[in-house]
Amino acid sequence: MKGHKREQNKLLTEGDSLMAYETEDHETQYCFPAINSSCIKEKRSSHEYHIMYVFFSLLSAWTVFLNLLVIISISHFKKLHTPTNLIILSLAVADMLIGLIVMPVDAIKLIETCWYFGDTLCEVFMIIMGLLGSTSLSNLVLIAVDRYMAVCHPLQYPQKITTTKALISVCVCWFCSSTYNLGYLISRRHSDTLQTPDMCYGRCYLIISFSWMITNLFFSFLLPCSLIITLYLRIFYVAHQQVKVINSLMKGGKFVKEGSVKRKSERKAALTLGIIVVVSLTGTAVISSATMTFLLWILYISCGLNPLIYALFYRWFKLSVKHILTFKIFESASSLMDIFSD
Numbered sequence: 001m002k003g004h005k006r007e008q009n010k011l012l013t014e015g016d017s018l019m020a021y022e023t024e025d026h027e028t029q030y031c032f033p034a035i036n037s038s039c040i041k042e043k044r045s046s047h048e049y050h051i052m053y054v055f056f057s058l059l060s061a062w063t064v065f066l067n068l069l070v071i072i073s074i075s076h077f078k079k080l081h082t083p084t085n086l087i088i089l090s091l092a093v094a095d096m097l098i099g100l101i102v103m104p105v106d107a108i109k110l111i112e113t114c115w116y117f118g119d120t121l122c123e124v125f126m127i128i129m130g131l132l133g134s135t136s137l138s139n140l141v142l143i144a145v146d147r148y149m150a151v152c153h154p155l156q157y158p159q160k161i162t163t164t165k166a167l168i169s170v171c172v173c174w175f176c177s178s179t180y181n182l183g184y185l186i187s188r189r190h191s192d193t194l195q196t197p198d199m200c201y202g203r204c205y206l207i208i209s210f211s212w213m214i215t216n217l218f219f220s221f222l223l224p225c226s227l228i229i230t231l232y233l234r235i236f237y238v239a240h241q242q243v244k245v246i247n248s249l250m251k252g253g254k255f256v257k258e259g260s261v262k263r264k265s266e267r268k269a270a271l272t273l274g275i276i277v278v279v280s281l282t283g284t285a286v287i288s289s290a291t292m293t294f295l296l297w298i299l300y301i302s303c304g305l306n307p308l309i310y311a312l313f314y315r316w317f318k319l320s321v322k323h324i325l326t327f328k329i330f331e332s333a334s335s336l337m338d339i340f341s342d
Helices: 046-076 083-112 118-152 163-189 210-251 257-281 289-313 315-325
Strands: none
Touching: 046 083, 046 289, 046 315, 083 118, 083 163, 083 289, 118 163, 118 210, 163 210
């Protein structure tokens, strides 16, 4: 009867335990109304939809654009083909793909609160997200090793860290990350826990066995984070000792300008990349669902912040962006330009 408030309290079956019941004042919306085990869909106003879609679209475009500038800069200018920059290039590729693929899909999942793309694409999305996340973390480990050698063992750095070795290390990182995530996919398909009684239809869940959870926690978080933290603590300790030595020499009237400038440059690079590491590691904790979603988006945002950190600390990035945006990179022999002294 019109105007009459309906009072329903639907009993949920075992397979529908995550479904909500209709309240007195609002009718429940489901992701898939024709399916009994459908998940409920959160209600949002049209203004919320528009604001969220615009915000996440701009964030995704920003991340892709800035990381693309980094990729073009390092790829185009020969002077930037250094071991450190090759690792930065690999990190920028992973960050750009996160902005191009992961962020838009995850934004739709967050805004709509439903997964409309099917189980297969859910698996593909989770694998891509895991691949890019583990690759980014692996690149951060490589950056830490590179900075450790440059600051703590400067005389051995040119022999130990070469462009070829850096390129091989980057390729190994991508290969190992792909293999690891492929192994997870295979174990997921053979797992008996893929379907659980409390699951509803219309969500993209990350279901993982206990053994894989422990393995993933160790190899994807504890081990790399421990390595990164240990290396950077050592870097900043050695840098602090170098500053003390330089200051004492300068007070003694000794001329150490060339060596001090080089060490200052290495410390500056270590500080810059250390900031990137700290920002990126902010979102790599494994906690509750709501907090995990928040930290995950902090991690996504850091993918767009990394190029800004380069712009603040590296003059070559500012100059290369200027050449790219003014189309000077299309001039003949532009790749041979000395980007450091321009």
